Amino acid sequence: MTAQRQRPPEVLLQVSDLHVAYGKAEVVHGLSMQVRAGEFVVVLGRNGAGKSTVMHAISGLVPKRSGTVTFAGQDLSAASPRETVLAGIVQVLEGHRVFQTLSVEDNLLIGTYARAPRGDRSKLDRVYALFPELAERRQQMASRLSGGQQQILAVAQGVIGDPKLLILDEPSGGLAPIVIDRILDVASQLCASGLAILLVEQLVEKALRHAHYGYLVETGRIAAEDFSGALGEGDLLQRVFLGGHAHHGEEATA
Template identity: 75%
Template structure:
């Protein structure tokens, strides 16, 4: 169910068509289709358990797909390894700020360059430190000594340093202070303005809609609506999805 038509920018970057994902015999994603265009900020909205993170993990090759087609810039990546998917320009920042606690902030960032052609490229550090001055101040500090918010910022920096064409953010707000969440989403918006596409899963609807160019609504493993933030907000579908009963 689409709630309107809009001319979306640039060419299609990520195209997910009729995606099905199952855990054992239980199918949890049922024919989901959505797109991210170049330089676009796209948000997947829906309640907990709607299958949003599962969709992201399937795109990134972290879990197998039962059926469906995933293409990146026209190239099929549905059967590719996670490493090859990263090399195609897709980087996912996993939920729960997963960093290497025993390594320094700078070494964590350098690890983010290894999956791409820029292996260990220290010249990319300056850009990350300009985006996140708080990391520059702690570059020699062990990651395990950072606060939860700082670890999430480090995880995002680790994703950005590889210069992906598409950065996938899975629930970056989890357990963090509002000021940290705003900081991460503001940087994501700036990256989008610079040409990087963003695909975000987020429970904080108002914050997500404030940054989005386009949104998809999910329920029980299906895409049940799509539109611009203004279309989403002016319809009753968003409330129905979060209160239940959207069809």
């Protein structure tokens, strides 16, 4: 994907001067970032840089020490996870977390519970059209899916909730390249239809290939930000990843 040279005018998510701590240890230090309507934004950084903590703070999964999170004009700084979902933010957590003892279809219906406590079956057809591999396995137990299929199910469970912003936290973990490409291609397709995507990823080349804009996080701070093409060419990105060699990640395992 060719990076946009101008960001969309409408700011959807605004994170300002975010501080997050675990006990007395502060791990995010005054971080600020934006995601604009219909934009695909990637957050890059080494393990332990604080990327996932930022996503958890946005989603209300961990408390903020200070700072603000505003989404579509609504202050979500003190919002619960459920309030965040109802506002239009859905996070797909790292590690293909699905309900192993439920069927594929029941897992998907759980993704609609925030707005429809008994589930909304009307959303299934659209999701099955996006993920035909799940339609073929709709009655299969999630525990019988491969790791890649479980990750696709987790993404689909996020999509079916009709978010305005979908956060994908390290979706590539331990998966074969063909599965990673499938997930990122669907994310790009959703973005083209108007859904904003916020992706946390270790696979630099793959992530930048799909994203419009990117942030580089180092020790809980924004070290750099730019359009994806320019960010990928920067010396700082090369230095942060493996001491001068960005992690291409093409050797991910199944």
